[in-house]
Amino acid sequence: MITRMSTLFVRTLRDDPADAEIPSHRYLVRAGYVRRVAPGVYSWLPLGLKVLQRVEAIVREEMSAIGAQEVLLPALLPKEPYEISHRWTEYGPNLFRLTDRKGAEMLLGPTHEEMFTLMVKDLYSSYKDLPLVLYQIQNKYRDEARPRAGILRGREFVMKDSYSFDVDDEGLAASYALHRAAYIKIFDRLGFDYVIVNANAGAMGGSASEEFLAIARNGEDTFVRSPGGYAANVEAVRINAPDPVPYDQAAPARVVDTPDVPTIDTLVALLNDSYPREDRAWTAADTLKNVVFMTVAPDGTRAPVVIGLPGDREVDPARLAVALAPCEVEAFTEDDFRNYPQLVKGYIGPAHENGPFLGERGAAAIRYLLDPRVVAGTVWATGANEIRKHVIGLVAGRDFTADGVADVAEIREGDPAPDGSGPLSLARGVEMGHIFQLGRKYAQSLGLKVLDRTGKLVTVTMGSYGIGVSRAVGMVAEANCDDKGLCWPRELAPYQVMVIATGKGEEILERATQIAEALDARGVSVLLDDRKASPGVKFNDAELLGMPTSLVVGRRLAEGVVEIRDRRSGDRREVPVDDAVAAVLTEIGR
């Protein structure tokens, strides 16, 4: 059945939506693919839904090809399993929670590790039942603080999530490899540039993990690559700590007056001026910068944390957020400084001539974390915890220690790759998929065990694998548009061909309809523009809507000629009207 523009539920809009940040969002709304209902909550109009269903079909095919079995779990879930896994609290405000009429607390599933674990526990009991891979394509819910870019980061979104269950680590590695291969096929078919990067586990727990990032200038995620093939999400980069330096010959630290040094640069200038070193000049890299943040635990507890890092580096908020998860991180306010008078703004340091930094490092102390570059024996200039005073010659490991390491400094273009594969370059992307060796975390806490070959109960090891299906529609659009609108890849376009009838005379519309019906009879999906509108309006709409191929039946029909247009290249060619069906079939590769 051909679809007619005159009855299709679509309106092309001239104006960009007020909240559109990126071209795909703009075009998907203007071309009538999606409509906003609430922040981060969208409706799919007929054209958009068709693209979504095509993406789903590709995902289903490739998941089925690796033996994954489709199931469908509810979105409305009981609290208990998520309490056992701690995600009920760890997800913090990102979780949509609700209470039913009987007072039972429930949630809208952000992902379903707990429920799949319980479902398999419910039915399976032996190593013979494994390996097992289950998946679903389903609505997920996350109460994002900043939903953005239309369907790219929504609060209700469609996700394919799958879960593998194996009896041992080799099995998990194999299930993981199967998913990795399937994801490569899926993203190749979706037709956008992507990169596979090492990823931090984030709030999910577990170990090996990779992300599939669509490369996009306006992506939210930053990743690094090296010429030698290293690739990682910046959050996942773990820098190599230098070796410790012997410090038994080091001079004692001394406090120096440093009036009027509001910045690292002015401090370095003053040091070189008033306290020059013999071997080499002071640089920002010789200073130890101590930055204080307020952390908010999932239960609401607030506590400061101080990060010490070389003065030539900044704290990367994304890396910091991952390092401190599940706590959230907030700026340290003037009020906070008043509540913690031991933190002398502008002069915070890890040690003091009168005693250790911020009291003994213990339960009551302010938490202090150090950049991995600050190894034992390194010598620093840093704050002296007194107005207008710094301390120089302070030796890590001798004069101060910390509560732990925080590898949260920004990664810079040209930094060495951790694996020695050369200098890193930075780029941006959008997370499209995530594969993840969860290990035994969920199986352990929820008691998923099977009998192994020897009759012993062993805990199952799991993988968790996600694809943002609705997001993929956004990314495909983003990767396939120009200044006129969308240009869908053939496998994903809502209709393979748009037949445009332009100009007056009943014969034009009649002939266009005949051709559309002939194509439809050959199994080609056709959108027929049968509206009473000017050719200009129709051509503009066709470009905005983005079907890969158009056939224009217009004034030149009188001369027996119609025109085939390729949306992406803009190429046009005329063909005799009697050859139109055959020519279109050839054009679309049929």
Place this chain on the structure above:
Amino acid sequence: MITRMSTLFVRTLRDDPADAEIPSHRYLVRAGYVRRVAPGVYSWLPLGLKVLQRVEAIVREEMSAIGAQEVLLPALLPKEPYEISHRWTEYGPNLFRLTDRKGAEMLLGPTHEEMFTLMVKDLYSSYKDLPLVLYQIQNKYRDEARPRAGILRGREFVMKDSYSFDVDDEGLAASYALHRAAYIKIFDRLGFDYVIVNANAGAMGGSASEEFLAIARNGEDTFVRSPGGYAANVEAVRINAPDPVPYDQAAPARVVDTPDVPTIDTLVALLNDSYPREDRAWTAADTLKNVVFMTVAPDGTRAPVVIGLPGDREVDPARLAVALAPCEVEAFTEDDFRNYPQLVKGYIGPAHENGPFLGERGAAAIRYLLDPRVVAGTVWATGANEIRKHVIGLVAGRDFTADGVADVAEIREGDPAPDGSGPLSLARGVEMGHIFQLGRKYAQSLGLKVLDRTGKLVTVTMGSYGIGVSRAVGMVAEANCDDKGLCWPRELAPYQVMVIATGKGEEILERATQIAEALDARGVSVLLDDRKASPGVKFNDAELLGMPTSLVVGRRLAEGVVEIRDRRSGDRREVPVDDAVAAVLTEIGR
């Protein structure tokens, strides 16, 4: 690709689930089609999901055939449109409400009238855009007080909901007729007995409305039919009120002593004994029974209501609930009687020698509603609002009036059909579909207007049409099972054929696999039972799982013979193994 039982995510269970009320629920759980996650919340395992998807495909085909366009709206919705329509409060505790991280109130959509109205308002503006029919297949949420029977009445369930938009009543009638025809096709294809009944609008507002009820002994809904073709949900039956009776000659009412009459029967006996009538004996139908209930408005306000009806009738709770919606109805407790001393338990009546019943009928009075049979001029024996006293000869319209009519008495087998088409018979069913001429209620409150032919703004008229898709899976199962398990209709079975390899020897499994693959190559979906299990276990499982056709490759393979079994009839026939593929194709009608 054939599916193997050895790896299919399924376990057949020997024991019925503790909460199973009806056979389909029992079998769907025991055969591994669905699993319970929370009250009224279910997971679909691979076999169940396949059936669900087949039902969805049928619904899509038939909706598309009437020109309905598929869209997909979110389940997570903003409060505001539902406040404007009053459903935010009218749905009461049936609505799942939640609050997002920014404090915005949201809900999980029970149905989407408001959102579709706004979406069409958003894009359309002219009569030329209409008629329009949109539909979606999507999760719906209702916090049912009593979720039951597994997927038959869930709190999260899959529904097809569609909405028609027309510029005038004739258009709405046509859209309604299209849906009615499509629903008939859908329910015919689903293959269960159903009846189309007039339905009460319930909480949705609007006018013409019919329900498609699957006929089922254990159904929740009662409906009536007459030999002449009348059919209605009992809630929708409106009885014909008799004509008023002249009462100017009627004797005055008088209060009589009625000690020791705890029931209508004892009252009638006492009246016949102590106050016999000349013309005929007292019967229960001569008494006016007054039943008091507590109503709870959506805003929580509680108020009593008294229903007066002939003493030979009971109040039907379902009819009462619909009549008093959106208020909920509760029993009137002893405490309530203490709070309303004017209601003398056992002796409530509409009038009193000292004045009208329960004070003047006005704002402060207790609401009093009368059965339509209690027309002006009818004469009654009823309570005198005093302990051990009744009043006889009380004339409706002369001695008492009411605040309105409540047609809530039970409908009885043999009652006359309201349209004169003969005596009613009662039966039970499950609501599978509902079609509904909404009219202008939502369009008016949300401002959906279009320019008509004359350039005048007119309010659009709407229809709303639903099918319980997940419920349909339950009803298909319920209508297609026997004492051994499920027996799916061919169009809905997860697999068309089950190939069962039984007995030892590699050749059996090899040959079974070959046949399964040959069928698969011909486009037949096949489930191969390749497990190491006894023939008995396999045959029992095959009957429980319910594929319409089985092919048994077993011991008699040595003699070149295999067996085809029909699940529904139990018929078995042997065929030469070399003819097995052809024989199965014939068997399944290919």
